[in-house]
Amino acid sequence: MFRPYPVFIGLRYTAAKRKNHFISFISMTSMLGLMLGVCVLITVLSVMNGFDRELQQRILGMVPHATVRAYTAMDNWQELDKVLTEQPKIIAAAPYLQAEAMVTHQGQVSGIMVNGIDPEQEAEVSIIQDHMQEGTLSDLDSGAFEVIIGEILARSLRVGVGDKVTIVFPEAAITPAGVFPRMKRFTVAGIFAVGAELDASLIVTHMDDLAKVMRIPGKVSGMRIKVEDLFEAPRIAWDIATTLGGQYYATDWTRTHGNLFQAIKMEKTMIGLLLMMIVAVAAFNIVSTLVMVVTDKKADIAILRTIGAKPGDIMAVFVVQGAIIGVVGNIVGTIAGVLLALNVSDIIKGLEKLLGHKFLDANVYFISYLPSQLLWSDVVVICGAGLVMSLAATIYPAYRASKVDPADALRYE
Incomplete structure (x- = not known):
């Protein structure tokens, strides 16, 4: 089976045992850091999605999506009821x-x-x-x-x-x-x-x-x-008020509880950015790993250059090596994060039963269990961002490898 030799060499470098065990340790640490960062980010965002869903279902299940009122108490509500129920949505x-x-x-x-x-x-x-x-x-x-x-x-x-x-x-x-x-x-x-x-x-x-x-x-x-769709409630309320005329006015849930959901949305965004920094740190650990690999493989790079390898081919070798670390870390972290997000409620229940301690007391919190809602859009964004950062981290070490001077590298070999 034909394989471009930069890919072949990059795979060999990744799988080969090294005399310098510290480089192997740093590579494994980078991979584990990516796995942990991606896994935690997917799980935390899923839990926050779960809390957002519970708030929508519970608070907005009790609070009206929209209301229509007259400026004084009204006694013709049966007629208004018929008009409203005939409206679409x-x-x-x-x-x-x-x-x-x-x-x-x-x-x-x-x-x-x-x-x-x-x-x-x-x-x-x-x-x-x-x-x-x-x-x-x-x-x-x-x-x-x-x-x-x-x-x-x-x-x-x-x-x-x-x-x-x-x-x-x-x-x-x-x-x-x-x-x-x-x-x-x-x-x-x-x-x-x-x-x-x-x-x-x-x-x-x-x-x-x-x-x-x-x-x-x-x-x-x-x-x-x-x-039907509570996020369309403001527009529906406005349409109703316009249709009924000036003797009625309409309000919706965004005026009474909108700030709560805006706060949750902002909190999710900020926590997502903070946790993404963990993924970024783990991804850019690949830089230090590849820099040490380039230093360790200077002689091999020089030999490849002397037998005709181009600087672009040398660069591709180390991009492949770093990409493998990033891809494996992201894929394993994504799988672990998805599995944890889907089962975190049951895991917390098991821990509560084992420890005999209630983490979410119903007397203190508005729910007595840890909710989770996995959104595949979040998974795609997290995994994609991790892959992009991992590939970006390979560019500088790979560029340095392509600039190695064969004469200097082989002078003392």
Whole structure:
């Protein structure tokens, strides 16, 4: 089989045993450094992708993708519901009534957001039903004045299903005895846990009951909308507002939680750049390896030059040798990184079981396991960048090898 002799010699130099074991050690270190850097970079970015996915599914599963509101509480929401559900790219819509308040129980007080919902339609736009620890959304009956509260809030107030809590609204009620804040006792009908800050600040009740307390019976604050692609929510919200006219306005999740996801995106970018520096350091270790190989092989280079090898051929020999180190390190590191990214959740679970220690406590973090989402686009970028840096690292030593003077190299041989 025909092989260009620069490739043949480069392969021989890579596989041959050397008298100078230090050169072999540096070569192996460079290869291991590339493998480790690529593996860690793929794994860390996959874990960050996993956290990003969990935030999208959990927080944006509870927070509306978009909302349509009138400038005053509206009572014609059924007509608006029909208009919205006929729009393309809108999956579902549901009415809601919202108010800020305080909840109290046996001396424990907490600031909350109260959402009045239609239990049947809410399940179409929210994931709350999938994260109920006790009770269901259907337990909220109109006129029963029942609430479903977050798990963290329930622990803070020390309440369970069947207990009664008092919700204090920031509106004054004038009575013969004087002016008092408006308040109402509700019965806890269920507890949810989505694993986000909403578990500590959200209470859900039937919208008819909340409307009665707020003295706007039959009216709602607006319509919650669930869209097919949440990243198209800003454009869809703008189109809806334009279509409905000036009496309505629309908002989307990017105005309420956009900063959170921008921060995650920036953090992923910065960590990716920092870890890429590890790959760069490992790749440019190839420079020192090849410089020492060139020094060790000066006599061989001189002999090749005397029998007719061109400077370009000599350069190709050492580019091949360095490229092999880079290619093997990148491929093995990529395979290890992909396997680790796909199994890191199970590995962490095994370590937690073995050590008897929970790394991600559900009482502290919004999820109790280490998520991972492997994106092949990340793998391609990481592997490609590693290969480019590895090949770039071979250019200078290979150029030095091509400039070796045969007479000087053989003078003392």
